[in-house]
Amino acid sequence: MKKKVVIVGMGFGGLSAAKSLSKLGYDVVMVDKHNYHLFQPLLYQVATAGLEQESIAYPIRALARNWQGASFRLGEVSAVDFEARTITLEDGQLCYDYLVLAVGSRTNFFGMQSVERHAFDLKSLAQSEQLRNHILIQFEKASREQDRVRRAALLTFVIVGGGPTGVEFAGALRELSRYVLSRDYPEIAVSETRIVLVEAANSLLTAMEPHLRDYAAHKLRNMGVEILFSTQVVDATAELVLFKDGSSIATHTLFWSAGVAAAGLTGKLGVSLGGGGRIMVEPDLSIKGHPEVFVIGDAACLEQDGKPLPMMAPIASQQGRYVARALQARQEGITPPPFRYRDKGCMATIGRSSAVASTHGYTFSGFLAWVVWLLLHLYYLIGFRNRLLVVMNWGYYYFFHERQVRLITGESHK
Amino acid sequence: MKKKVVIVGMGFGGLSAAKSLSKLGYDVVMVDKHNYHLFQPLLYQVATAGLEQESIAYPIRALARNWQGASFRLGEVSAVDFEARTITLEDGQLCYDYLVLAVGSRTNFFGMQSVERHAFDLKSLAQSEQLRNHILIQFEKASREQDRVRRAALLTFVIVGGGPTGVEFAGALRELSRYVLSRDYPEIAVSETRIVLVEAANSLLTAMEPHLRDYAAHKLRNMGVEILFSTQVVDATAELVLFKDGSSIATHTLFWSAGVAAAGLTGKLGVSLGGGGRIMVEPDLSIKGHPEVFVIGDAACLEQDGKPLPMMAPIASQQGRYVARALQARQEGITPPPFRYRDKGCMATIGRSSAVASTHGYTFSGFLAWVVWLLLHLYYLIGFRNRLLVVMNWGYYYFFHERQVRLITGESHK
Numbered sequence: 039m040k041k042k043v044v045i046v047g048m049g050f051g052g053l054s055a056a057k058s059l060s061k062l063g064y065d066v067v068m069v070d071k072h073n074y075h076l077f078q079p080l081l082y083q084v085a086t087a088g089l090e091q092e093s094i095a096y097p098i099r100a101l102a103r104n105w106q107g108a109s110f111r112l113g114e115v116s117a118v119d120f121e122a123r124t125i126t127l128e129d130g131q132l133c134y135d136y137l138v139l140a141v142g143s144r145t146n147f148f149g150m151q152s153v154e155r156h157a158f159d160l161k162s163l164a165q166s167e168q169l170r171n172h173i174l175i176q177f178e179k180a181s182r183e184q185d186r187v188r189r190a191a192l193l194t195f196v197i198v199g200g201g202p203t204g205v206e207f208a209g210a211l212r213e214l215s216r217y218v219l220s221r222d223y224p225e226i227a228v229s230e231t232r233i234v235l236v237e238a239a240n241s242l243l244t245a246m247e248p249h250l251r252d253y254a255a256h257k258l259r260n261m262g263v264e265i266l267f268s269t270q271v272v273d274a275t276a277e278l279v280l281f282k283d284g285s286s287i288a289t290h291t292l293f294w295s296a297g298v299a300a301a302g303l304t305g306k307l308g309v310s311l312g313g314g315g316r317i318m319v320e321p322d323l324s325i326k327g328h329p330e331v332f333v334i335g336d337a338a339c340l341e342q343d344g345k346p347l348p349m350m351a352p353i354a355s356q357q358g359r360y361v362a363r364a365l366q367a368r369q370e371g372i373t374p375p376p377f378r379y380r381d382k383g384c385m386a387t388i389g390r391s392s393a394v395a396s397t398h399g400y401t402f403s404g405f406l407a408w409v410v411w412l413l414l415h416l417y418y419l420i421g422f423r424n425r426l427l428v429v430m431n432w433g434y435y436y437f438f439h440e441r442q443v444r445l446i447t448g449e450s451h452k
Numbered sequence: 453m454k455k456k457v458v459i460v461g462m463g464f465g466g467l468s469a470a471k472s473l474s475k476l477g478y479d480v481v482m483v484d485k486h487n488y489h490l491f492q493p494l495l496y497q498v499a500t501a502g503l504e505q506e507s508i509a510y511p512i513r514a515l516a517r518n519w520q521g522a523s524f525r526l527g528e529v530s531a532v533d534f535e536a537r538t539i540t541l542e543d544g545q546l547c548y549d550y551l552v553l554a555v556g557s558r559t560n561f562f563g564m565q566s567v568e569r570h571a572f573d574l575k576s577l578a579q580s581e582q583l584r585n586h587i588l589i590q591f592e593k594a595s596r597e598q599d600r601v602r603r604a605a606l607l608t609f610v611i612v613g614g615g616p617t618g619v620e621f622a623g624a625l626r627e628l629s630r631y632v633l634s635r636d637y638p639e640i641a642v643s644e645t646r647i648v649l650v651e652a653a654n655s656l657l658t659a660m661e662p663h664l665r666d667y668a669a670h671k672l673r674n675m676g677v678e679i680l681f682s683t684q685v686v687d688a689t690a691e692l693v694l695f696k697d698g699s700s701i702a703t704h705t706l707f708w709s710a711g712v713a714a715a716g717l718t719g720k721l722g723v724s725l726g727g728g729g730r731i732m733v734e735p736d737l738s739i740k741g742h743p744e745v746f747v748i749g750d751a752a753c754l755e756q757d758g759k760p761l762p763m764m765a766p767i768a769s770q771q772g773r774y775v776a777r778a779l780q781a782r783q784e785g786i787t788p789p790p791f792r793y794r795d796k797g798c799m800a801t802i803g804r805s806s807a808v809a810s811t812h813g814y815t816f817s818g819f820l821a822w823v824v825w826l827l828l829h830l831y832y833l834i835g836f837r838n839r840l841l842v843v844m845n846w847g848y849y850y851f852f853h854e855r856q857v858r859l860i861t862g863e864s865h866k
Contacts, residue, residue, distance in 0.1 A: 446487045
């Protein structure tokens with residue numbers, strides 16, 4: 039009888055595990071609280087009116103169709119019984135022979151509840167749509183606000199965290215306001231919109247080479263983004279963000295991308311956790327004492343060369359494929375070699391025609407890096423139609439400086 | 453000094469009035485509670501996962517940019533002071549020299565509160581997204597429901613109203629379940645999904661020629677849609693719809709397209725109303741005693757050839773253009789000739805390659821009518837990019853029998 043693998047979470051890790059395992063002939067049950075795979079790296083473009091949400095989501099059942107033995111179960115996992123080998127969903131249980139936990143990460147506000155309450159973060163489609171609506175509403179309100187101080191606060195956007203998400207969001211928001219909204223709102227001068235990128239360290243993109251960090255900061259400042267280095271957020275209200283040195287900025291839009299932690303489920307399983315609530319795993323990504331349970335992606339804590347692997351999509355994908363290879367090795371009676379991440383590099387886009395990238399010791403910046411960023415993101419996006427949609431939107435923006443999706447959706451416009 | 457025209461509502465009527473009036477050199481203020489024009493005739497395709505919501509909405513400010521003297525104000529109008537010539541929004545007032553009320557219509561449940569509470573209707577983007585989510589969730593639930601009776605109720609969809617919306621929605625839902633979802637849910641047989649179209653009269657599409665009505669009913673039945681004629685809904689719960697003859701159908705999805713009434717604002721203005729809460733207008737579409745106030749589109753009640761004009765997009769568009777002509781005539785000291793609707797025909801699509809249309813005494817059905825329906829809807833859709841998106845989606849569906857937008861969006865999947 040075929041062994042049943044339950045995979046929880048259909049991000050990059052879960053997806054690559056499902057695909058690889060179904061090829062090996064396992065019965066694969068894919069579980070997710072959403073019915074789609076989300077291409078998270080482009081969420082910031084939905085939030086800045088560059089892409090429609092549908093173009094970065096792909097129905098999981100459309101994948102399951104083509105993968106032998108694969109099926110989908112919509113639901114959120116609340117518990118795992120490692121002894122009985124079952125997982126618990128809202129309305130039932132599933133049993134497994136092997137379990138792959140690929141539950142991903144959530145935003146980490148480091149216990150600052152006021153910040154968590156008032157800040158936006160970007161982990162889901164719904165959040166990206168809410169943020170887009172919110173940004174557009176600030177412009178609508180500002181366009182009819184006569185009071186100078188209130189108007190300035192409406193048009194001030196504070197982004198916390200100088201990692202790839204913060205950098206990309208800051209650049210995209212600046213371009214949205216400068217090229218698109220400036221024409222939509224003739225009553226608002228470009229110089230009135232203020233975008234402030236706040237970073238606790240003294241450089242952006244700390245994972246990258248120093249000259250790329252400098253390039254990114256230089257480029258963003260040239261575009262009109264203010265950057266505050268060595269600045270830490272300590273508190274926030276709906277209309278203010280407060281820093282450790284006692285200074286503050288009046289803003290209605292605080293965007294937080296300064297920390298991630300493993301998804302909440304990891305804390306409920308009674309297994310040992312590492313930093314950021316990530317589950318400690320063995321060199322073959324299984325849980326100690328439970329070789330039939332694997333943890334991959336952001337939720338897994340594995341050290342390589344003396345430090346924990348970061349939370350990044352390529353690592354999750356490689357770990358997903360590794361699980362399939364490890365199970366195959368075990369079947370053949372071989373101890374699987376430990377997982378090792380092959381670093382293919384990292385990159386961030388700053389604006390139209392401008393990005394930074396580093397791979398295998400080579401670094402790129404500017405137009406070439408941007409083209410590579412474009413092509414790689416398209417390559418990893420699932421589905422021919424989604425690719426076409428994204429190409430269309432990007433081409434449209436590139437040539438016409440126009441972003442179509444500046445819609446304030448939802449029941450209320452306030 | 454230029455005269456200021458305030459136009460409330462940016463549907464087909466408001467839009468055509470704004471465009472025509474800005475050409476004549478008026479200061480035009482466009483007011484809407486949404487920041488986009490919505491192409492309502494295609495809402496049912498969003499609800500049946502055929503189109504993304506962004507492709508049928510167009511930002512009003514993107515239009516205002518190109519229209520001399522036109523501006524946009526986001527807000528919902530709560531009152532009009534005809535003496536002071538002002539309208540009241542949530543956060544301010546606007547004064548006008550001329551006012552055009554193009555506030556459109558809402559769904560009419562004829563006072564049946566239980567039906568209003570439990571039925572879906574299609575007037576907004578948010579509703580179409582909710583309905584899409586709901587339909588997909590029924591399939592998810594059914595796929596894991598073992599109880600035969602409960603499973604049947606989950607897979608039963610009752611559509612009330614045999615007008616164009618009911619017919620188009622029934623056909624599109626049938627195709628979604630037969631061609632797309634049947635492959636997504638191998639655990640659900642096509643024959644398990646039941647789509648019932650309920651009509652109080654004894655034919656569909658009563659505005660059309662008898663042989664087209666018969667064609668539509670025949671075609672829908674061939675596709676597997678059940679049609680109940682001479683059947684009236686009297687009550688509903690979350691899991692049941694009850695008919696006048698005492699019979700009932702167990703369903704979790706009741707869709708209501710059996711009536712429209714003018715938007716709520718019309719009842720608050722202290723002006724005389726006709727059937728369906730529509731404002732009685734003079735032959736030049738102005739309100740009696742207030743020649744500076746025009747009402748157009750669904751909200752206006754005007755008789756032509758002894759009966760009130762129906763609530764249809766082409767009528768609203770013609771009335772919008774008429775208002776501009778009427779104001780121009782008055783400026784030249786001429787009494788404008790009364791408004792007269794030139795009927796260009798009507799049409800409804802039933803399914804892939806199949807529609808009915810009638811124009812100037814000619815009638816079409818089948819493939820040709822469907823092509824005409826396609827081209828006309830594309831023509832009236834605003835924006836090159838939206839057209840491209842829609843063509844892409846339709847082409848994709850036509851050739852691959854695939855609808856991409858089958859995403860369950862929003863915070864919760866329940």
